[in-house]
Amino acid sequence: MSSAVEQIEGLTAQEYKYGFVTDIDQETLPPGLTEDTVRFISAKKEEPEWLLDWRLKAFRHWQGMTEPTWPNVSYPKIDYQSISYYAAPKSADDKPKSLDEVDPELLATYEKLGIPLEERAVLAGVAVDAVFDSVSVATTFREKLADAGVIFMSISEAVREHPELVRKYLGSVVPPSDNFFAALNSAVFSDGSFVFIPKGVTCPMELSTYFRINAMNTGQFERTLIVAEDDSYVSYLEGCTAPMRDQNQLHAAVVELVALENARIKYSTVQNWYPGDKDGNGGIYNFVTKRGACRGKRSKISWTQVETGSAITWKYPSCILIGDGSVGEFYSVAVTNNHQQADTGTKMIHIGKDTTSTIVSKGISAGVSNNSYRGLVKIMPKAEGARNFSQCDSMLMGDRCGAHTFPYLEVRNKTAQVEHEATTSKIGEDQIFYLNQRGIETEDAVSMIVNGFCKEVFRELPMEFAVEAQKLLGVSLEGSVG
Amino acid sequence: MPAIADRADVYLERFNDALARAAAEPTWLLERRKRAMERFLQLGVPSLKHEEYKYTDLSALADGQLLFATRPGSAEAALPSYVAGGASDAGPQVLGRVPQGARVQSLAEALRAEPDLVQRHLATIADYEDHALCAVNTAFFSDAVVIQAERGAVLDEPIQLVFGDGPQGSLPRVLIVAGRNSSVQVVETYAGSGAYWRNAVTEIHAEENARVDHYRAQVESLDAYHTGRLQASQQRDSYVSSFSISFGAAVARNDIGTRLNGSGCECSLDGLYAVRGDQLVDHHTSIDHAMPHCNSHQLYKGVLDDRARGVFNGKIFVRPDAQKTDAVQSNKNLLLSDQSEVNTKPQLEIDANDVRCTHGATIGQLDSEAAFYLQSRGIGANRARNLLTYAFAADALERIKVAQLKEHFESLLLNRFASQES
Numbered sequence: 050m051s052s053a054v055e056q057i058e059g060l061t062a063q064e065y066k067y068g069f070v071t072d073i074d075q076e077t078l079p080p081g082l083t084e085d086t087v088r089f090i091s092a093k094k095e096e097p098e099w100l101l102d103w104r105l106k107a108f109r110h111w112q113g114m115t116e117p118t119w120p121n122v123s124y125p126k127i128d129y130q131s132i133s134y135y136a137a138p139k140s141a142d143d144k145p146k147s148l149d150e151v152d153p154e155l156l157a158t159y160e161k162l163g164i165p166l167e168e169r170a171v172l173a174g175v176a177v178d179a180v181f182d183s184v185s186v187a188t189t190f191r192e193k194l195a196d197a198g199v200i201f202m203s204i205s206e207a208v209r210e211h212p213e214l215v216r217k218y219l220g221s222v223v224p225p226s227d228n229f230f231a232a233l234n235s236a237v238f239s240d241g242s243f244v245f246i247p248k249g250v251t252c253p254m255e256l257s258t259y260f261r262i263n264a265m266n267t268g269q270f271e272r273t274l275i276v277a278e279d280d281s282y283v284s285y286l287e288g289c290t291a292p293m294r295d296q297n298q299l300h301a302a303v304v305e306l307v308a309l310e311n312a313r314i315k316y317s318t319v320q321n322w323y324p325g326d327k328d329g330n331g332g333i334y335n336f337v338t339k340r341g342a343c344r345g346k347r348s349k350i351s352w353t354q355v356e357t358g359s360a361i362t363w364k365y366p367s368c369i370l371i372g373d374g375s376v377g378e379f380y381s382v383a384v385t386n387n388h389q390q391a392d393t394g395t396k397m398i399h400i401g402k403d404t405t406s407t408i409v410s411k412g413i414s415a416g417v418s419n420n421s422y423r424g425l426v427k428i429m430p431k432a433e434g435a436r437n438f439s440q441c442d443s444m445l446m447g448d449r450c451g452a453h454t455f456p457y458l459e460v461r462n463k464t465a466q467v468e469h470e471a472t473t474s475k476i477g478e479d480q481i482f483y484l485n486q487r488g489i490e491t492e493d494a495v496s497m498i499v500n501g502f503c504k505e506v507f508r509e510l511p512m513e514f515a516v517e518a519q520k521l522l523g524v525s526l527e528g529s530v531g
Numbered sequence: 532m533p534a535i536a537d538r539a540d541v542y543l544e545r546f547n548d549a550l551a552r553a554a555a556e557p558t559w560l561l562e563r564r565k566r567a568m569e570r571f572l573q574l575g576v577p578s579l580k581h582e583e584y585k586y587t588d589l590s591a592l593a594d595g596q597l598l599f600a601t602r603p604g605s606a607e608a609a610l611p612s613y614v615a616g617g618a619s620d621a622g623p624q625v626l627g628r629v630p631q632g633a634r635v636q637s638l639a640e641a642l643r644a645e646p647d648l649v650q651r652h653l654a655t656i657a658d659y660e661d662h663a664l665c666a667v668n669t670a671f672f673s674d675a676v677v678i679q680a681e682r683g684a685v686l687d688e689p690i691q692l693v694f695g696d697g698p699q700g701s702l703p704r705v706l707i708v709a710g711r712n713s714s715v716q717v718v719e720t721y722a723g724s725g726a727y728w729r730n731a732v733t734e735i736h737a738e739e740n741a742r743v744d745h746y747r748a749q750v751e752s753l754d755a756y757h758t759g760r761l762q763a764s765q766q767r768d769s770y771v772s773s774f775s776i777s778f779g780a781a782v783a784r785n786d787i788g789t790r791l792n793g794s795g796c797e798c799s800l801d802g803l804y805a806v807r808g809d810q811l812v813d814h815h816t817s818i819d820h821a822m823p824h825c826n827s828h829q830l831y832k833g834v835l836d837d838r839a840r841g842v843f844n845g846k847i848f849v850r851p852d853a854q855k856t857d858a859v860q861s862n863k864n865l866l867l868s869d870q871s872e873v874n875t876k877p878q879l880e881i882d883a884n885d886v887r888c889t890h891g892a893t894i895g896q897l898d899s900e901a902a903f904y905l906q907s908r909g910i911g912a913n914r915a916r917n918l919l920t921y922a923f924a925a926d927a928l929e930r931i932k933v934a935q936l937k938e939h940f941e942s943l944l945l946n947r948f949a950s951q952e953s
Contacts, residue, residue: 119582430870445884449851454879460894463866467895473881473888 078135084108086134087236093135094205094240097212107225107235114229120392121421121453122361124334127299134237134270197253199283200245204272207243214245218276222305222342222369230301231338234270238303241272246281246312255511257286271302277312279345286514288319300359302337310345310372315353317510319518322358327416329388332360339366340396343375343404351378352395353509355518360389365423367396370404370432377406380506384522385418385450394424394441394455399432399465408439411503414450421453428465435462441471444502496522541595542571542667549671557642559650567659567669574663586842586874587784587813592728592756598667602700603723604752609779610722611750613935614693632684633715634677638704641677649677653706656734657762662786664758668702668732675704680713680741689716689746689933694731695723705733709741709769716744718933722779726754733761737769739793744772746936751779753808760786767793767822774931775802776940777812788817791825791853802831803927805944806839813842820853820883829860832927834920834944835871843875845890851882860890865897865923867916897923921945 078089087108091101116127194201200211207215225235246252277283287304300322306314316339325332335358341350352366368377379395397406406426414420422441443452454471476498484494500507500519507515546568553561576593577584591597629635634644641649653675659666676699678690694703709715721729729751737743743763751757757780763771777783789798804812818827833841843862864873877890897919905915921944928944931937 443879443881445881445886448854448884449882450884451882452879453881454877454890456877456892458873458875458892458894460864460866460874461870461872463869463871463896465866465894465896468891468893469875469877470891471877471879471889473879473886475885 078133080131080133082129082132082134082237090135090237090239094208096205096208099216100208103220103225104236107232108237110226111229111232111236114232116229120363121419121423121455122363122390122392124361124390127334129233132299135239193253198247198250199252200243201256202243204238204241204243204274207274211243211245214276215243215274218274218305218307220305222307222340223303223338228338230336231303234272234301234303234338238270238272241274241302243273244275244283244285246277246283248278249280250278251281252283255284255286257288269298269300269302271300271304273302273304275305275314275316276307277309277314277348279310279312282313284315284317284511286317286319286511288321288514288517299334300336302339304337304339304366306341306350308341308343308345308348308350308375311347312345313349313351314341315351315511316341316366317514318352318354318356319514320354320356320358320362323360324358324387324389325360327387329360332389333358335359335362335364337364339364340369341367341377342369343372343377343401345375346372346401347374347376348372349376349378351376351380351509353380353506354382354393355506355510355514355522356381356383356391356393357522359391362389362391362393365394365396367398368406369398369400370406371400372404373401374403375401376404378509379406379408379410380509381410382413382503382506382518382522383411383420383422384413385415385420387416387418389416389418391419392421392423394422396425397427397437399426399428399435399437401432403434403436404432405436406438408437408441409505410439410441411506412441412443412452413446413499413502414443414452415446417447417449419451419453421455422471423455425457425459426467426469427457428460428462428467430461432462433464435465435467437465437467439469441469442502443471443473444499445473445475541599542568545595545599546670549673552673557646557650560653563654563659564670567654567666570660571663571666571670574661574666577663583815583844586840587782587811589756589758589782589784592758597726597728597756598701598730601725601727603696603727603729603755604725605696605723607695609724609750609752610693610695611720611748611939613939614691614720629690630686630688632681632713633686633690634679634681635690636677636679638675638677641675641706645679648679648708649706652708652734652736653677654734656736656764657732657760662760664730664784665732665760665786668704668730668760672699672702672704672732674699675706678705678707678715678717680707680709680715682710682738683712684710685714686716689718689744691718692720694719694721694729701727701729703729703731705731707733707735707743707745709735709737709743711738712740713738714742716746716933718746718748718936720748720750721757721759722750722752723755724752726752728756728758731757731759733759735761735763735771735789737763737765737771739766740768741766742770744774744932746774746776746931746933747785748776748936748940749779749783749785751783753779753781753810755780757783758786759784761788762786763789763798765789765791765793765796765798768795769793770797770799772799772930773801775800775804775814776931776936777802777804777806777814778940778943780810780812782811782813784813784815786815786817788819789827790819791821791827794822794824796822796825797827798825799828799930801829801927801930803833803924803940804831804841805834805836805924805947806841807836809838811840811842815844815846817846818848818858820847820849820856820858822850823852823854823856825853826857827859829862830927830930831862832924833862833864833873834867834924834947835864835873836867838868838870838872840872841874843873843892844878845876846878846880847888847890849879849881849883849886849888853883854885856883856886856888858886858888862892863923864892864894865920866894867897867920917945917947920947
């Protein structure tokens with residue numbers, strides 16, 4: 050054990066690999082949040098009247114709300130007036146038409162992250178709508194997608210070019226008054242992605258957005274909206290890394306998914322924001338509202354997430370299963386180390402007949418971190434023949450970490466079949482020993498065991514992500530085990 | 532919170548009466564009662580906004596009318612057969628003889644005989660600081676039953692307590708102290724008629740290597756509120772089991788908890804609830820693994836019919852020092868009708884790494900194929916349903932070690948649906 054403890058210390062002492070700051074002039078709003086801030090953001094983005102009204106309404110609602118205290122996390126009180134709510138790269142006015150026109154320093158940032166935009170785009174066939182802080186600076190493969198009829202653009206562009214679509218769906222899944230952070234996001238959201246897959250179209254490539262948090266003290270308020278019409282399919286990847294920083298940063302994103310009849314949406318996330326140093330200083334606060342509505346018959350929404358970063362993660366990707374026979378899935382790996390805290394899980398609301406949901410959650414806690422699973426499975430009275438299976442496993446490494454599960458099962462229909470099971474255990478010493486005596490170093494053994502533990506989730510990830518996820522898991526955990 | 536204070540006026544008023552009645556009690560007990568009252572006034576009767584009570588509406592209890600203005604009616608007709616003729620006006624009836632090695636005393640008797648022991652344990656195990664209903668009982672209970680098992684005494688027969696319409700009425704209080712190496716079984720039966728609120732608290736203290744098997748059979752009137760708290764405190768190598776049977780009451784809320792204060796402890800909290808009509812039954816359990824090398828086991832099974840609702844919340848806490856903990860928890864529910872409802876929340880809070888904790892929850896219905904098979908063998912539809920319901924509950928029933936108790940509830944389940952064959 051003692052040598053393992055030393056290893057933990059050696060490895061957890063590793064500095065955050067992806068911590069650096071890109072030096073680009075930014076047009077940044079001074080800290081503070083008033084109605085004028087909302088108006089400024091809206092004006093800056095040349096938004097129509099209805100959107101400004103929508104934002105203001107959300108803002109007024111937000112003012113009357115209080116920050117939730119029920120999550121199993123603790124952090125110093127956030128001063129919402131000390132945050133700057135808008136930052137955009139200066140070159141925003143003349144947007145680059147292709148990668149060549151993109152600020153080379155930006156591209157270098159992606160290089161450093163190991164996500165070479167053009168290479169990835171070309172080789173992997175992935176269109177990347179890279180969000181550098183608040184404004185989308187590069188969008189590739191737009192034409193190819195346009196040929197298929199797929200709309201993939203930043204949400205502010207979409208407001209200009211497809212106002213009718215945005216107006217119809219924006220806030221229809223996560224209403225502006227939904228919760229404290231969703232209301233805040235609705236008031237000040239800076240940018241995000243908009244995806245529209247028309248009827249019968251299978252999106253020809255996997256769509257991807259890379260988020261970066263770059264400006265000092267700037268909260269990032271992403272807004273993502275994905276609409277899949279009848280019989281369509283899309284797979285969307287979201288991944289993020291952030292520069293090293295001392296001050297806590299707030300990230301309050303909202304993601305809305307709408308699936309109509311027979312549509313399928315697959316939403317995958319790899320989250321690796323700066324988790325703070327090993328003493329728990331700094332790190333991102335990740336307070337996200339993600340929700341998908343399966344509105345049509347036999348529609349399907351699948352969430353897959355690998356959460357390794359952030360000082361505090363607080364998110365519950367959910368599915369509202371309205372259409373008969375619709376399917377919701379949630380696959381999650383959440384890793385916490387050092388002083389990280391994660392309170393994450395899902396909600397499956399069964400409303401339609403014969404709806405099915407699957408929840409597989411793997412929590413791994415190391416160091417002095419706390420990892421909570423919090424989930425709700427609700428079967429409404431009309432949901433005949435609903436079926437749910439949940440499995441939440443936790444693995445504990447180190448004797449000062451915590452694993453918690455809070456599953457809520459609410460069933461109001463007798464034809465429902467709901468199963469929930471959870472286990473919590475230590476990483477198997479005998480397994481490590483076995484691998485050791487086969488000549489495998491402890492470190493590699495741990496990596497193998499953990500990867501095996503998470504396999505059910507990883508195999509749900511698209512190819513491109515699965516590799517990255519395994520790497521991330523390695524970086525986050527290697528050696529933090531005894 | 533002025534609104535609560537207003538409604539608590541009746542409690543305050545009655546509290547002065549209660550204090551006057553209890554004037555002869557020792558100071559420490561009066562202090563505990565006053566503190567409990569103070570806490571109750573601060574906490575109030577929990578509302579639906581309270582996370583622990585989000586599915587169980589106790590607003591009818593807020594004004595205290597049900598507690599002070601009504602009392603449990605005669606239980607004679609409602610008593611289960613195994614205790615028939617047991618309840619009397621003389622207090623909680625102890626059935627049969629008290630086994631060798633045990634003492635069953637009233638509060639006054641116990642205070643005379645063993646003041647130190649009572650002071651050490653009464654109102655120190657069940658927490659009234661954070662639990663309003665426990666605070667109400669602590670502030671107001673008029674008498675208590677104090678059960679002691681002598682050191683090394685192995686009691687061959689269960690001690691049966693029947694709470695009907697006796698003087699302890701609405702606020703039964705029981706203290707069980709099991710001495711070193713002793714073994715004791717206690718059965719509490721609650722029955723009554725009419726509309727009333729019974730708020731019971733039982734405290735168990737298990738000394739080193741003691742064994743306590745506790746059964747609570749709740750067959751209250753269908754118009755009654757029953758709230759009960761069972762809290763145990765376990766010393767090393769002790770074993771405590773609790774079995775909660777809930778068939779009665781309009782609204783039943785059971786809080787069952789144990790704290791494992793020494794290593795090598797074991798506990799088993801089990802339950803069986805079968806409700807119909809508009810009944811609601813709510814079980815909240817809490818096992819606090821404070822020390823290493825302890826095992827806990829929980830199995831709760833529920834059968835819900837008509838518009839009945841079931842609530843289960845099981846908490847397992849594993850404290851940072853409680854290595855080598857093995858905790859298993861399971862809640863299984865059978866829904867027999869379209870309008871029945873189950874809200875279950877098995878909860879783990881684990882702060883130690885070398886542990887094995889599992890929990891599971893299932894909600895389902897009778898297997899129609901199994902029912903069809905039985906019918907194809909010539910067994911009527913109702914009888915088939917009875918058999919399958921019984922089969923569902925059987926592994927929980929198996930955990931009842933008191934034969935009369937087990938047989939009684941077995942037959943209740945087996946005859947649940949009218950047995951006339953169609």
